[in-house]
Amino acid sequence: MNLTPLLAVAAPSANPASNWITLGLFIMFVATTVAGALIAVNTVRIIRSVSGLALACVGLAGLFYFLHSPFLALMEILIYIGAVCVTIIFGVMLAEPDEPAPETHKRPYPVIAPLVAVVIAAGIFGGLAKLALGHKWEAPVAKINDGSVAAIGTSLLSTYSMAFELISLVLLVAILGALVIARGGRTKE
Amino acid sequence: MTLAHLYEQPDVYLVVAAFLLATGIFGLMRRRTLIGMLISGELIFASAGLNFVAMSRFVSPDPAAGQIAVLFLMGIAAAEVAIALSIIIAVYRNYRSIVSKELSEMKG
Structure with missing residues (x-):
């Protein structure tokens, strides 16, 4: 394919x-x-x-x-x-x-708190968008591969093979940790 | 920046990524339950991934590197979701609630 x-x-x-x-x-x-x-x-x-x-x-x-x-x-x-x-x-x-x-959990600041969140989010979005639009992004003079699936596979098993192995270790540890944590709550009751 | 080739410009992808980051941070501040905060965190992960791919497509001389970084990022995000959900389930068993305000007591 x-x-x-x-x-x-x-x-x-x-x-x-x-x-x-x-x-x-x-x-x-x-x-x-x-x-x-x-x-x-x-x-x-x-x-x-x-x-x-x-x-x-x-x-x-x-x-x-x-x-x-x-x-x-x-x-x-x-x-x-x-x-x-x-x-x-x-x-x-x-x-x-x-x-x-809303009636069971009164929010302490019903007007100010959403406003602050909107202002912070809008500030982050506006600042980053201004940075992205203001910069002149230049294409590289030469590319060392074409970014195809074959190139990804080659890099994954040569340059990034160590990171590839480590991410599988991370996933294994995460699955074991998730099992242990979720099981610990069960045995306690 | 011409309209007809909008999808060949890095700017629009970066602006969309900035929007995803801003909505993710907004959700982290506004959500009151742990699962809602987890979803906002996933939006921030997605924003980082879009940024990686856009940069590797338009600016980097090695277009495969950004895609591999995003593959690793998806793996990290999946591990994070697994851990976070198991913590959420353990918290729910103990407190019968995952509203973040009610989880304010600590006990060793």
Whole structure:
């Protein structure tokens, strides 16, 4: 199976409409990511928040595809939606994590606190966006590989083989630690 | 920066990544339950990944390096979620709640 990005290759074709279709798809993926992120942090029910995270990950997978990384787009869907979101949903089923009703938990500062959070978030977004837009990003003069799946596999097993082994160790320790922690709570009762 | 080739510019990806980071930090400040904070943390991870890939696609001479970094980042994120959820379940067993305000007592 050839995993080269079809959309980006098809962009400079003879048909001028194809370019606008590609642009429309790109804007759709950006909008999906932004909407998913907003849903993930602003809903009251946690299950909707998880759905927002999944939506944002779909949009991110599309953006990865536009960045000539179709392998990462696949992995984003597989790991984030297939593993992370499903695991969080299991956590939602085991605990009852809905945001408490406002009358049972009075917030000490109902107006100031959200305002401060919005101002801090807007400051971070504005500052980083200004930095990103203000800098002139220059393309490298030469590339040592083409970023294809074959190049990723070669680097993963040569240059980054040590990190590859270490990440598998980290995952093993994390799974064992998760089992121990979750089991310790059970035996106590 | 032309509109027709918007997806060939690094700026728009970086702005989207900055937006994801800002929403993640906003969620970390506003969420009152541990799972909500965990979801916000995942948004921050996603923002870092998008930044890595955009930089390696447009600026770096080695386009595979950023993609490999994001693969490792996904592994770290998956490990983090596994650990955090097991902690959340252990906390829920002890406190019958995962609202972060009620978890304010410590006992050795």
